[in-house]
Amino acid sequence: MKSLTTVLALGLLLAPLAARxxxxxxxxxxxxxxxxxxxxxxxxxxxxxxYVTVDTIGERIFLPRVTHTMVLDITSGRLVxxxxxxVHNHGVALTPDADRGFISDGADGSVVIFETQSxxxxxxxxxxxxxxxxxxxxxxxxxxxxxxxxxxxxxxxxNVDPVHGQADPAVPLGGKPEFLVADGKGWVYVNLVDKDEVxxxxxxxxxxxxxxxxxxxxAPVGLAMDRAHRRLFIGCRRPxxxxxxxxxxxxxxxxxxxxxxVDATAFDAGCAYASCGDGTLAVVRETDxxxxxxxxxxxxxxxARTMGADAQTxxxxxxxxxxxxxxxxxxxxATIPGTFKVLVVNRTDI
Numbered sequence: 001m002k003s004l005t006t007v008l009a010l011g012l013l014l015a016p017l018a019a020r021x022x023x024x025x026x027x028x029x030x031x032x033x034x035x036x037x038x039x040x041x042x043x044x045x046x047x048x049x050x051y052v053t054v055d056t057i058g059e060r061i062f063l064p065r066v067t068h069t070m071v072l073d074i075t076s077g078r079l080v081x082x083x084x085x086x087v088h089n090h091g092v093a094l095t096p097d098a099d100r101g102f103i104s105d106g107a108d109g110s111v112v113i114f115e116t117q118s119x120x121x122x123x124x125x126x127x128x129x130x131x132x133x134x135x136x137x138x139x140x141x142x143x144x145x146x147x148x149x150x151x152x153x154x155x156x157x158x159n160v161d162p163v164h165g166q167a168d169p170a171v172p173l174g175g176k177p178e179f180l181v182a183d184g185k186g187w188v189y190v191n192l193v194d195k196d197e198v199x200x201x202x203x204x205x206x207x208x209x210x211x212x213x214x215x216x217x218x219a220p221v222g223l224a225m226d227r228a229h230r231r232l233f234i235g236c237r238r239p240x241x242x243x244x245x246x247x248x249x250x251x252x253x254x255x256x257x258x259x260x261x262v263d264a265t266a267f268d269a270g271c272a273y274a275s276c277g278d279g280t281l282a283v284v285r286e287t288d289x290x291x292x293x294x295x296x297x298x299x300x301x302x303x304a305r306t307m308g309a310d311a312q313t314x315x316x317x318x319x320x321x322x323x324x325x326x327x328x329x330x331x332x333x334a335t336i337p338g339t340f341k342v343l344v345v346n347r348t349d350i
Contacts, residue, residue, distance in 0.1 A: 033283055046066075052318075061073075084121070093134045106129070106130045122162035127156075148178065188203055198232065281296075
């Protein structure tokens, strides 16, 4: 994923354009809608941040912080554990049966394996440089990690030997992947940010079986899925769009303008979300079968570009920090040390 400072710089340049592009009706106003910012957890600690992984069953949140991964209590935001030993991490995937977690480490080109109860690091498996988005796919029973620089998807068995084991052969994607999502039935969808496409991987054969354009959106990064209704929600940066796509054939069902610097999308309880680094959260709802509406643009905070969703309590968690104003020749805002925080967004309609 792109660095926080790059996203923020883009947000500062494009936020006025994004604001003009937003609908202005009462149902899409900033304050009205199904979501409300209810809490801010002051977490602190060093490092940037990336993908958020919510463990609803374990009632905890995993937050990669570049060289370490913080684990927070899902109710209070209290620090439960801090997993050390990464070079530049990106995401966390959890397995339901192996009692293991997996952290993608892009700078090291590896995946760190840890025990999910003690949080002890068990070892690491070699992957590819720029190991980035990472998920667990129940259909293949594999951890899947994508490498942006390598342009591949790498399957890893959950019970792999963490010291001497190896990943499975890499799957060429034909582009630069960002994030991925599994339908649980044997297909995995991967955003190709440099091709303006979603690649469809059959995890039975571990081959790309289709490619679907994301136009009118481009540079797709965020990706989420409504598995019950077979919808993909794709956050795009150029142009700034939330794309709704049919997950069976790639048909574009709807598109909506969003803020600058999107980095994540999520779906829960009938609503799709796009979190943007310019400090906005777009909320889209399927109002009738096949009909969608942008129902809210919720102000969050600058830098709140990633998020995780808790399906149990219907809450969203968006990490960010405070930033010092740019001075002199400085083009990008600097994070103020010790100000890392998590914004908690609640659904008010459930």
